[in-house]
Amino acid sequence: MCEREKNARQGERVHKRRRHSNDILEPYRPDIVEDDLEGEAVDSIISLLEEDGVREIYRNHWSSLRTYYREGPNHSHYTFRWDSQTKPSWQQWLRSVFSRQEKRFKLNLSQSFVLYNREADEFRFFHASKNNARVWDKPKTICRFQDINMIVDDLKAVDTLEYARQQRLNTKWTVHSVTSTTFYVDKLPDFRIGGCCFEDSMPPYVLQNKAIVPFIIDTNHHQLYDDRLCFYRCMAAHQTGTRRCVEARGRALFRQWTDTSVDEFDGINLWELDELEDVFKVDIDVFKFKYDPPCLVPHRRSSHKHGDVPHLFLVHGYHFSYISDIDAIAHAFWCEKCGKQYKERKKLIWHEKRCAGNKIKRVLSWRRVSPEPDSPRSSG
Secondary structure, three states, rough: OHHHHHHHHHHHHHHHHHHHHHHOOOOOOOOOOOOOOOOOOHHHHHHHHHHHHHHHHHHHHHHOOOOOEEEEEEEEEEEEEOOOOOOOOOOHHHHHHOOOOOEEEEEEEEEEEEEEEOOOOOEEEEEOOOOOOOOOOEEEEEHHHHHHHHHHHHHHHHHHHHHHHHHOOOOOEEEEEEEEEEEEHHHHHHHHEEOOOOOOOOHHHOOOOOEEOOOEEEOOOOOEEOOOOOHHHHHHHHHOOOOOOOHHHHHHHHHHHOOOOOOOOOOEEHHHHHHHEEEHHOEEEEEEEEEEOEHHHHHHHHOOOOOOOOEEEOOOOEEEEOOOOOHHEEEEEEEOOOOEEEEEEOHHHHHHOOOOOOOOOOOOOOOOOOOOOOHHHHHO
């Protein structure tokens, strides 16, 4: 094949992958229609307000409460004006924000509102603030489109007026109205996963746990892997149910995904797992280890639409190992909404579908599994 034909093929493949990926990650790409900064349209909006004091606040602070956005290389913010005091279209707003991002990002939000003092008959404007008036103590990490749907559910459960009351100066002030919501986006550095030849040694909590297949040593040649195919070896182990013969199967899966050579392949991005799920018809859950206290924590949850769930273990942030038995690793499971504990994961899954409790981070207590020399999964 000549170089021109090869480049054309590769360009066609990349275009196809991107188009397919957009269908998954961004099924809806609405534009953000900004409010005018001044003019008749602004005067018309302000004239509909009933109180003189509120109209004055809107005139003085229109530039910060109107619908608009500012985007930077690392930080962006998106403000959406409330048209009424009914709950806004969180889903439409968040989809608009998501559609403009090219990398993983952290998300938080704050509200702007008007306060009213009955004794003094005075109105006051409360600005949204990223530093001291955030809705969430910790920002949410957004890796894929399904994360937006989960955040929409969270926001629907938030009592916005109660949040505003907690920000007021004292009890003499009441919340008159919410004017706008500002979303703060902090972009995360993109990184690729697939390093198999470690500069850092494999952690002992991986080597000592026989429910994890680390995939760092080529047992056929008794040497460290020096490529970035760890993800495909994990998929091969999941498909075959064994540690054996994964090399040929893993490379076949790799070729199913791309025609890039193994030497030129530099790994996958975490967000590409959405497309890989559809290619291999699986639902990929990714976990990582937390030292204090020792526990297993979810790093990436699938939307679970295929019914076949491989569990991957992310080591050092750039290497996938395969979890052959998730229940053997964790002897306790916690609900991320209410904190209730279960000894079996299937009971937790049943509970999560019905739980409406307060959200806390779910941790899976770490279990050290004794070696099983006769098991094909016990080899590194």
